[in-house]
Amino acid sequence: MSRVKLAVIPGDGIGPEVIAEAEKVLDAVTRGSDVTFDKTRFSLGAGRFLETGDTLTDDDLAAIAAHDVILLGAVGGVPGDPRLTNANIERGMLLKLRFALDHYVNLRPSKLYPGAPGPLVDPGEIDFLVVREGTEGPYVGNGGSIRTGTPHEVANETSVNTAFGIERVVRYAFAQAVRRRGKVTLVHKTNVLVHAGGMWKRIVDAVAAEHPDVAVDYVHIDAATIYLVTNPARFDVIVTDNLFGDILTDLAGAVTGGIGLAASGNINPDGAFPSMFEPVHGSAPDIAGQQIADPTAAILSIALMLDHLGLTAEAARVTHAAEQDIAERDGSARTTAQVGDAISARLRA
């Protein structure tokens, strides 16, 4: 009998709705098995900020870090809410977790499941993995402004990139490629961001030299968005920086039938900190509380979490149940709970 300490952060908007279904599925797949999840619930996000003025305190962080894994719904208040102007829940909570817990791999698989309503006329087979760097690049918060609010304002944002940070995520990407179709594509903008891009390129080339069995290519970020709609089948593993990965994975979600299906893991492969699993989508406050959000992305994030914990059989069962559910969708409306119930029922069957 093994026990896993799971921190659950439902968050804002549709977060609590989709997380409820993800928990149902987790219960269903572990029922009768010899693993038990001991859950602690954390109330964090815009809602908590509006109540208490806190985004993520040191105590919150320490308490969360004491868990084995984290399940996150989505955070973020209603856009334009004047009470949140200076809050920046994204930086103060979501990115703070990713950075503090050294989630240097942001793992985002993209797959066009049979039956999923993709927007492309001729998508071909889509099945790739984006390995997005999670702790560097333009996301480091290294910016500032002078003469703010005047006609002479200057605002800078500095992307910080280290060989240490890039090499570890590049190695992770190659390890994934070896277990998949043996191809790594670096996406960057080396012709403009020559210093950061040059370092990425050199490190990929060096790691490639150790992997003669892995095919390697390079695509600029602008061209990569073209390929995502004209020839997504060309990709197996994409490795890229924090910002380019953010952009590509939203687009990848769209071409595979909507970000209602896109799962992700914020992973610390070293195991020094708990990894965190979350749907790629946001809190979507405009549709919150209506039971119309698709919980599939949150449910597939459970599969990524189980896989990360080494519970590969359970992970495969969740993925399979979700895939079957997707394949049998006929476009008729179901509530968020009905989707979660249907997938859970398949797991209990």
Add this chain to the structure above:
Amino acid sequence: MSRVKLAVIPGDGIGPEVIAEAEKVLDAVTRGSDVTFDKTRFSLGAGRFLETGDTLTDDDLAAIAAHDVILLGAVGGVPGDPRLTNANIERGMLLKLRFALDHYVNLRPSKLYPGAPGPLVDPGEIDFLVVREGTEGPYVGNGGSIRTGTPHEVANETSVNTAFGIERVVRYAFAQAVRRRGKVTLVHKTNVLVHAGGMWKRIVDAVAAEHPDVAVDYVHIDAATIYLVTNPARFDVIVTDNLFGDILTDLAGAVTGGIGLAASGNINPDGAFPSMFEPVHGSAPDIAGQQIADPTAAILSIALMLDHLGLTAEAARVTHAAEQDIAERDGSARTTAQVGDAISARLRA
């Protein structure tokens, strides 16, 4: 009788092929009119660099700047050519021109022409204009690295943004929206790049207050890529920074039937420097010299150039002829020259 001094830079790869057709069209539309283009040809790009070691000398720049307008094909050598490793034709020539000639508006219209083979099942009506800032942001070349090539390398890239630079391009975008469907969408990543993004947002809000007739909204860059494939009809004028504009316009080209149709202008609206018109696509060395490149993007760039020069009737005739050509394409192969000939013939008819 008016005379226009035109600098022509065919460049590398397919550049010379598509520019030859653009020139044909320019000849056809101005034949018998009272405007004459006096052309000077500049040999620049990777080819020139390999011959002479120069990318863009001060003399080149001064000579080009003495013209009224510039027509550019595309520049860039064969990817991976070891002789070009340290050349960076893009930074040393293309971006140097854009910056030196203060091309602060990078104008990139996106339209799904009837008959164009778009990749989307249900594209809706696509007709928007990206106003991409051209002289700031992550493109300023403000980067560097230490301990380069060692395991302790750190490489930074700084995005520099000024209120002066943003306000002028935002005002341009609003002026375009007034002449179009009256909507401006700011695309940025304000939740991560809080300083640069915050300034963009404040300036857009301030200019919006002077334009109660223009509807304004904001979309993160990641979400914008989703909208481009799920609901591109929601956009009228997009205003955005240099890097986000680069990414969005390649994707926009793809969703409107390929970057073989995407035209652009690098514009100095003040008239202090000549503006430069170019297809969005690159030099595509892999298909160069085969007469299979589509010259339509270069030809539509001629329309943007004529419009910029106030030759609006001529501009409209070129656009119309290209649109008719696109509408009547049946998928059978034509050479680059045949497409140029067909569009020129329509103009002479």
